[in-house]
Amino acid sequence: MKATFLIITTFFINICLFSQEKMYICKSDKMILGVAVSEVDSIYFNEDRTIALFQISDTLVQYPVSEIDSIIFGENSTTISIKYDNSDVAVINPMAFEGVAVTVEGSDVTVYASSGIQDITYNLSGNTSNGMFKIYSDKRFNLIMNAINITNPVGPAINNQANKKATIILSEGTTNTIADGPLYNEPSAGEDQKGTFFSEGDLVFSGTGLLTIHSFGTDQHALACDDEIEINGGNITISGAAKDGIHASDGILITGGTLNVAATGDGIDGDEGYVEISGGLITTTNNTDSAKGIACDSIMVISGGNVNITVNGDQSKGLKSNSPITLSGGSITIHNTGDAVLQPSGLGFDPSYCTAIKSNDDIIVDGADITIVTSGKAGKGLSSDSDIIMSDGSVNVTSTGNGATYTNTSGVLDAYVSTCLSSDGNITIDGGTLTTFSSGSGGKGISSDAQISIGTSDLLPAVQITTTGVKIHISGSGGNASYAEAKAVKGDSDIIIDKGNVIISSADDGIKSETSIVINEATVTIQNSYEGLEAPFITINGGTVHIYASDDGINATFGSGGEQNDGSLLSIAGGYIFVSTTNGDGLDSNGSVLINGGTTIIHGPQSAPEVAIDYNGTCNMNAGFLIASGTNSNMTQAPNNTSVQYCLEIMSNQSMSSSTLFHIQDASSNSMLTFQPVRNYYSMIFSSSELQSGTTYSIYTGGSCTGTNVDGLYNGGTYSGGTLKKTFTISSKITNVNF
Secondary structure: OHHHHHHHHHHHHHHHHOOOOEEEEEEOOOEEEEEEHHHEEEEEEOOOOOEEEEEEOOEEEEEEHHHEEEEEEEOOOOEEEEEEEOOEEEEEEOOOOOOEEEEEEOEEEEEEEOOOOOOEEEEEEEEEOOEEEEEEEOOOEEEEEEEEEEEEOOOOOEEEOOOOOEEEEEOOOOEEEEEEOOOOOOOOOOOOOOEEEEEOOOEEEEEOOEEEEEOOOOOOEEEEEOOEEEEOOOEEEEEEOOOOOEEEOOEEEEOOOEEEEEOOOOOEEOOOOEEEEOOOEEEEEEOOOOOEEEEEOOOEEEEEEEEEEEEOOOOOEEEEEOOOEEEEEEEEEEEEOOOOEEEEEOOEEEEEOOEEEEEOOOEEEEEEEEEEEEOOOOOEEEEEOOOEEEEEEEEEEEEOOOOEEEEOOOOOEEEEOOEEEEEOOOEEEOOOEEEEEEOOOOOEEEEEOOOEEEOOOOOOOEEEEEEOOOOEEEEOOHHHOEEEOOOOEEEOOOEEEOOOEEEEEOOOOOEEEOOEEEEOOOEEEEEEOOOOEEEOEEEEOOOEEEEEEOOOOEEEOOOOOOOOOOOOEEEEOOOEEEEEEOOOOOEEEOOEEEEEEEEEEEEOOOOOOOOOEEEOOOEEEEEEEEEEEEOOOOOOOOOOOOOOOOEEEEEEEEEEOOOOOEEEEEOOOOEEEEEOOOOOEEEEEEEOOOOOOOOEEEEEEEEEEOOEEEOOEEEOOOEEEEEEEEEEEOOOOEEEEEO
8 A cells, every 4th residue: 555655656756857737537437637736645545445545635535446547647728628429428627626527417518617717618529419518607718619519409509607708719620510409408496598509698709610500499599698799700500590590688799700690580689788790791581570680779880791681571670779770881781571561559550661771769871881672562771760870881772662551540541662761850861872772652762751961061972762663542532632652852851952963763753842952062863753853942052953854843832732822932042953844844833933043944844734934922033044945835934023133035926846946146146045945845934144124136046056055055156047036125124025
């Protein structure tokens, strides 16, 4: 006995001379236990030498000699290796006597770490079809997934019950797979087991390996955490989940890696916390109703990465937050195909929409590249219960979903339609590129319950809005009929277009406001519309405006109709305005028209009773340039005699072809006007600061001009070859000329 003790002691001394810091007890149950050599006082045997006793500091441990395969020595380590081999598990635990206990029952491994040491590493490898890994720890730790394949038919495959951060390292070049079963055993008292991979504490994923999670639990998430989840690397695939693919109660941060998530519940859910994405390649797919691709209750920020979301269920959402959503970078692509759902409410229903990006607060776009394709009934692109603010980046929304009629909460027939951008608050487009295309019946481009502002900073946005859908008949008939129409830009409050380039093609109104439209320095082109601009108060202070309309080009009205002055006002103070209308009035005000500057060119309708300029109040031409071709209607109007500037109202007794030039020159052959209407015409309304009282002018038709034709108005060059129709002298503010 003493000899044995002396031999082992001497061996220890020799080993220590070679800096072997730990002794490892290799047991026959595939458990290797490490102890610091410096802590081993002695090793000895019982009298019959069947038990080996180890005096380790103040602790005496003993093992049957038959269970000890060998004792070896090695360097110190804080990495605990756990290798599954079907129904067996091999464990190397260098910290067995430093507060880390590893128990194995079948292929179920449980770690109890109370060492007070941070960053202990657990290295998992091997395969088991009926096992799990569970850990309790008093400090943060690392978990290496090193070609591990674990299936636990009755609970989480990996279960972190420590309320401490766990860093999950997916080893380079490895494929790791975990799975659960449909029914879980009852958990230990007070414990949660909310997912195939579950953690009470923070989870941080890193590395470059692959992790696949197959979640079969009938009431579980795939990857679940009661704290925060941070993903910095790895390639993670979630093949499906009864609930959420990734669920973190306090928030989710993604800076890198590749995620492919399919789920019955939400794809990625930050729950009551936040979602922040600054990198990585993220794909979520969901086919169930009322689900979300990426969701949270707190702030959502996407500043980088590549995000691809598909939601196919009715009233589903691509990105959803109860708080502000800020999209400042990265590439975001969302496909939503689900329909709107009518929820019973009040005396009827309240529609709940399938929406690509939905916030109960603001949506802020400041640098992201966003592509949205929505095809379900009344599908939405961006929808905010507060404001939508865009200052940079690009937003491209294509909507093909049709609208439909329903009974609203007040018991009144109404319509719900697709809208590319919709807001209960303000919509501000200050920079970036916005492109929307809506082809569904009643579908709209931009719709706001409050103010719409475009280009109010110096960032010069580019906006292109297209609608092609037919209108939806809601109720009534004839003049009392009510429709949902495919308007391009619709606001319940002021619409202000300050700077930038706005291009609109609309199946109905181009820009309509219930209060006012103001255009300052922007370039606005309405390529197709029923009515180009419509609002009670329309003000054009500058910029360049081109309008093509089938009805009124510009219509200032409160919407009551009739021939009475309703107090509306169309005011032109500057800029360049071109209007071409086929079947409506060029400028129409149910109130008054005031022109104090700018250049206004109107190609009026092709036939009476519509005219180039129509107003119920007054029309004062005080400054600027005006030319308007029109019909032979007895409703043709020129500006009033109260105008500051001289005006001409010219009527022909026969129609003139659109190929026939119209020319006015003074007695010295100085050209006042050379104009070519786009339609056959009878009348001309003309005003210029160059017209003078007491001066004689001549009207010619036909001929040719060497100048440049811009919007029908010739600039420069020489007119020749025309036929003299009339010579007249200006004697009053409004001079009527007939020929």
